[in-house]
Amino acid sequence: MKMFVLMLILLNVSQHALGVQVYDGEDSVVLPCRVDVSDSRDSVVLWRRENLKDSTVHVRRSSGEDLNNQNQNYSGRTSMRTDALQTGDLSLTLRKPTIRDSSYYTCTVLREGDMLSKTEVQLEVREPPPPPPPPVWPIILGVLVPLLLLAAAVVGFFMYRYNLVMKDREVPQTLIRVKDFMKETRQSQSQSSRDSEGEVPVPPRSETVSVHVAPPPSPITSVSY
Template identity: 50%
Template sequence: MKMLLVFVIFLHVSQHALGIEVYEGAESVLLPCQVNASVSEKSTAVWSREDFRDPIVHARQQSGDVLGDQNHLYTNRTSMRTDALQTGDLSLTLRKPSISDSGNYTCTVRRSGQDLSRTQVQLNVILSTAEPPAWPKVLAAVLVVLVVLNVLAAAVIGVLMYKMYKGMKERKASYFYSLMRDMMTTVSQFFSNVTGHGVSSQQGKRRSRRSPAETEE
């Protein structure tokens, strides 16, 4: 009688299906199933879809996965924790969910041919054409704009600094050229004055050396 009561309670709990949604093409989706470890220990866990002719999605015993009767649509796409039966965490990981994966999944714990627990999970795979949340795209666009603005700002600052450096260099060159020109002019004038003064002195000396006879003539 106690076993029958427990069995009825578990079946009653299984009627409340969990709803899971995921976008098509996602890396994976987790179908949750938690039971008491005392129930799962020394038992077999079976995930199934009753709407399929081959209903087995994934099965696991104490020795490991049992995939001989697995529906071919789920080949290499399902996995459970290696310690699932020891811990009672019988959650199923389904990789690369597609639209055809939408449906009602049942997690069943069996021992000696008797169902001890049944948990139902309703999976809804949403078309990838449906728009996901917009904020990731907005954030990516903002980051791109910020990067572009930073690059442009760096380029503008670089151009301005180059122009300032070039202007200072040109001003220094112009000042140096003007200074050299003034120095050359000053030196040239100095030598001109010295040379002119020397010539005048020589002419004066020549005049003073003339004889009186030359003067009378």
């Protein structure tokens, strides 16, 4: 009978290892452990880290938390669900994991000194990934915008100078055209004045109109017979 009970206990022991990965500096990480409610009810749950001298990480009894023998490195950083023994969810929450927390942890369920279940969890805490490189477009804009503004300023300056030069060229041309116009006007007035002073009046031409007058008809002499 004792051998039969021992075999049933061994069948309920879980020896498979679970792997959990997290980055250093995260708020928390959950080490999973689930058993049947029939095993967790009225039992003691012991979380341990075997490679430490003080291997106790967390203990939960039916009466509540028992942290008297907890390793000081985990003080204030571990917790379990308040209804863990009633639901069978015996997962352990570890706050602020660090690289030093990387190791194998065991979740053992005990009842009256007998081991009902044991689950091994491997926790790997990694260095956080390097930050992504800064986007390139701010750098490109930071270079292109000043160059475009400078190019626009240079073009605007040369356009302004070109307009000034063209205006300076247009003024003399306008003055020359005005002078030519005034010169032509004076010459025209002078020529008109000379023409009016030296002109000899020409009498009107008399036109001879020849009128042909027909001779009067000769009288007709009547002859009587």
